[in-house]
Amino acid sequence: MLFTALFAPELTPYAPTAINVHMRLATPSPAHLLGTDELGRDLLSRVIMGTREAMAVALASLMASFLVAVPLGLIAGYGGPLLDAALIILFDSLSAVPMIMLGLALTVLLGPGVPTVILTIVMYCTPTYARMVRSQTLALKSRDFIRAEEAMDASAPRILFIHLLPNVIGPLLVLGCLDLSTIIMLDAGLCFLGLGVAPEVPSWGNILSDGFDLIRITTLPLLVGGAPLVLATVGFTLFGEAVRDALDPKLGRGART
Numbered sequence: 440m441l442f443t444a445l446f447a448p449e450l451t452p453y454a455p456t457a458i459n460v461h462m463r464l465a466t467p468s469p470a471h472l473l474g475t476d477e478l479g480r481d482l483l484s485r486v487i488m489g490t491r492e493a494m495a496v497a498l499a500s501l502m503a504s505f506l507v508a509v510p511l512g513l514i515a516g517y518g519g520p521l522l523d524a525a526l527i528i529l530f531d532s533l534s535a536v537p538m539i540m541l542g543l544a545l546t547v548l549l550g551p552g553v554p555t556v557i558l559t560i561v562m563y564c565t566p567t568y569a570r571m572v573r574s575q576t577l578a579l580k581s582r583d584f585i586r587a588e589e590a591m592d593a594s595a596p597r598i599l600f601i602h603l604l605p606n607v608i609g610p611l612l613v614l615g616c617l618d619l620s621t622i623i624m625l626d627a628g629l630c631f632l633g634l635g636v637a638p639e640v641p642s643w644g645n646i647l648s649d650g651f652d653l654i655r656i657t658t659l660p661l662l663v664g665g666a667p668l669v670l671a672t673v674g675f676t677l678f679g680e681a682v683r684d685a686l687d688p689k690l691g692r693g694a695r696t
Contacts, residue, residue: 440490444494447491453481456639456641462475463479464476465479471483477652482660486667489645490643492642493627493667505615508569511526516577517603527573530565530566541563542556551633552635556629564618564622576603585602616679617676619675623672623675627644630643646663649664650664
């Protein structure tokens with residue numbers, strides 16, 4: 440999928456937005472391996488370009504969530520009780536807002552598009568990552584190497600980003616890899632509901648939305664749009680587990696044994 444996303448323009452047999460009404464709702468054939476949609480657009484080309492959109496949104500959202508969650512989680516775990524309580528209230532408040540309501544509000548304020556989708560996913564995922572970083576920080580702040588740094592009057596930024604950050608980034612990376620499939624599903628769900636990219640932009644969610652409108656005529660677009668989501672979910676779940684085993688040698692040996 441990453442290879443397809445990188446070289447999507449070279450892999451598409453047709454322009455993904457090219458309309459050919461004479462070939463509308465064509466069944467799979469050598470000319471159109473996955474058939475066409477109601478406007479005659481090649482579904483294979485749209486799925487390939489949709490892979491680029493899904494990977495770009497997922498990776499950008501994940502990195503942005505990390506950039507926001509890591510400092511907040513470190514500060515919440517290492518700061519005083521009042522600061523910790525204030526940040527926990529912030530995390531709980533963001534988590535209490537349903538994603539659909541959040542997406543609707545941001546779409547009304549900012550308009551539909553990729554930045555709105557990324558912002559929605561970041562606001563939805565950041566509390567989870569920040570809580571995990573906070574819990575790891577709370578467990579590490581009483582360790583001897585942190586107490587030694589404090590005894591040597593090390594500054595708080597040095598303790599947070601030189602000593603605590605390297606120890607929390609591993610579990611966070613594993614969680615992020617496991618969540619890639621969830622983020623892709625969130626992106627597709629927002630596009631399916633009309634809260635994501637424009638309808639003419641090739642994306643898996645838009646393909647599913649178009650296929651849902653034609654479900655009484657043909658199920659091909661639904662199957663074509665849903666299959667990549669299933670593959671992404673399985674693939675990135677296995678990838679996340681592999682990263683977890685690689686970063687935790689004891690777990691990896693135990694699993695192989």
